[in-house]
């Protein structure tokens with residue numbers, strides 16, 4: 282459970298993971314989805330893209346992007362197989378663990394993939 286809002290029980294369910302999809306850019310860079318790819322790609326191009334949007338969340342979420350950036354070459358299809366990339370700690374632990382709380386999740390994950398468990 283990520284958070285309770287009045288009578289709602291909200292959780293993050295990774296839409297792309299559920300559908301078995303990932304984003305592979307023309308340069309070979311692999312992302313879990315387009316929602317994370319787009320702001321990060323602008324960031325890499327040097328645009329003042331805000332990766333987390335909410336300043337107060339930076340201290341909780343910056344490590345997610347730091348870890349991705351530190352291993353960026355390893356997440357490129359030109360350097361490793363897709364299977365190896367998707368089995369990497371960043372894809373199997375770091376990102377999924379961030380979905381456990383609203384405080385630790387990336388704002389894109391909250392905005393695009395929050396579901397109300399009571400609606401199911």
Ligand code: SF4
Pocket residue numbers: 293294295296297298313314315316317389390391393394
């Ligand atoms: S925004 Fe986050 S939770 Fe949603 S599909 Fe992308 S990685 Fe998964």
